[in-house]
Amino acid sequence: MRQALLVIDLQNDFCLPGAPLFVAGAPACIPRAIAAVEGFRAAGLPVIWVMRRHRPDGCDIDRARRALFAVRPFLCASPGVDLVEGLAPLPGEPVIEKRRWSAFFATDLDLLLRRAGIEHVVLAGVQTPNCIRATACDATSYDYECTVLSDATASESDAVQRANLDDLARMGVHILTTAELLARLPRRAAASAAE
Amino acid sequence: MRQALLVIDLQNDFCLPGAPLFVAGAPACIPRAIAAVEGFRAAGLPVIWVMRRHRPDGCDIDRARRALFAVRPFLCASPGVDLVEGLAPLPGEPVIEKRRWSAFFATDLDLLLRRAGIEHVVLAGVQTPNCIRATACDATSYDYECTVLSDATASESDAVQRANLDDLARMGVHILTTAELLARLPRRAAASAAE
Numbered sequence: 001m002r003q004a005l006l007v008i009d010l011q012n013d014f015c016l017p018g019a020p021l022f023v024a025g026a027p028a029c030i031p032r033a034i035a036a037v038e039g040f041r042a043a044g045l046p047v048i049w050v051m052r053r054h055r056p057d058g059c060d061i062d063r064a065r066r067a068l069f070a071v072r073p074f075l076c077a078s079p080g081v082d083l084v085e086g087l088a089p090l091p092g093e094p095v096i097e098k099r100r101w102s103a104f105f106a107t108d109l110d111l112l113l114r115r116a117g118i119e120h121v122v123l124a125g126v127q128t129p130n131c132i133r134a135t136a137c138d139a140t141s142y143d144y145e146c147t148v149l150s151d152a153t154a155s156e157s158d159a160v161q162r163a164n165l166d167d168l169a170r171m172g173v174h175i176l177t178t179a180e181l182l183a184r185l186p187r188r189a190a191a192s193a194a195e
Numbered sequence: 196m197r198q199a200l201l202v203i204d205l206q207n208d209f210c211l212p213g214a215p216l217f218v219a220g221a222p223a224c225i226p227r228a229i230a231a232v233e234g235f236r237a238a239g240l241p242v243i244w245v246m247r248r249h250r251p252d253g254c255d256i257d258r259a260r261r262a263l264f265a266v267r268p269f270l271c272a273s274p275g276v277d278l279v280e281g282l283a284p285l286p287g288e289p290v291i292e293k294r295r296w297s298a299f300f301a302t303d304l305d306l307l308l309r310r311a312g313i314e315h316v317v318l319a320g321v322q323t324p325n326c327i328r329a330t331a332c333d334a335t336s337y338d339y340e341c342t343v344l345s346d347a348t349a350s351e352s353d354a355v356q357r358a359n360l361d362d363l364a365r366m367g368v369h370i371l372t373t374a375e376l377l378a379r380l381p382r383r384a385a386a387s388a389a390e
Contacts, residue, residue, distance in 0.1 A: 062335060062336070062338065062367070063338040063340065064366065101366070105336045134332045134336075138300075140259050141257070141295040141296060141297065141300045143257065163358040167358075171325060172260065173259075
């Protein structure tokens with residue numbers, strides 16, 4: 001079953017202390033996300049980058065966040081909108097801009113995955129209760145197998161992270177550490193991807 | 196801001212002890228859901244019924260639940276698929292069949308709400324971490340205001356219920372008891388609805 005890695009919202013405005021939408025657990029998960037990216041590339045499997053980005057006038061901001069954006073705009077201009085240091089797409093790796101929680105909502109992600117013959121998506125990034133969970137929920141709804149990497153995703157606290165991973169497991173989402181997932185990647189994926 | 200009540204998955208296969216997908220908290224929430232339905236009707240505001248239903252051969256079952264369905268089919272034949280006793284649509288109240296977690300996924304719910312001029316959806320039903328949360332997440336993504344009724348929704352445990360309501364509050368979803376919500380319904384909604 002062909003897998004792809006989705007790297008979600010690992011942008012400065014979520015990941016740097018003091019940023020407008022800082023997630024406390026984000027800094028600790030970044031090395032694991034980097035390891036996941038490197039493992040998928042080494043296996044010849046796709047890495048897809050998902051980033052939340054808004055227009056500077058805020059016309060595409062969620063209704064629930066309009067007041068917050070008016071006080072302190074976020075995710076609409078460099079460097080806040082950029083990926084954190086250590087993460088960057090290679091030429092040819094798709095980058096998807098999203099406006100809402102789910103990476104599937106109002107994007108072409110499903111189209112890309114189906115066209116590429118992907119049946120299993122693996123999620124890394126922030127934050128687990130919002131964009132990771134919403135993406136996992138949509139992934140299962142579209143009948144993709146879905147794995148969330150427990151140590152390459154993050155929340156504002158360990159309690160929130162744990163509760164969300166438990167809920168997702170009960171919804172049929174696989175929960176694995178990055179090391180566990182990488183150990184299970186097909187050995188001949190590189191050859192298969194080159195067909 | 197015009198509101199509608201969405202009554203989600205209050206069907207026997209989720210709500211009766213011993214049913215295939217029984218949610219432990221379901222029986223206790225049903226009287227509150229009934230109160231919410233009566234309150235919206237009394238205010239002249241729409242009640243929309245959302246029910247999960249599957250074809251008897253299981254061709255539309257979530258991939259994650261196919262094995263479970265093969266052992267013990269659910270939500271595909273009376274009386275398991277029926278609404279629990281005490282709840283029934285009135286003539287003219289829309290009934291929406293869904294196949295996945297979110298009431299918006301592969302249904303005409305957004306179309307109905309927009310056509311009716313609804314800007315705020317209020318959620319009752321089961322279960323909170325799955326279909327209630329997925330629907331709330333999509334509702335905010337579509338820029339509806341969203342309220343989840345804390346005592347007219349239910350989970351398998353109080354801990355799961357509490358953790359999910361806390362997460363949803365942080366996503367901008369309003370959390371109210373049924374009594375709190377009903378006390379805030381516009382007094383002249385009935386006149387407005389008749390326009």
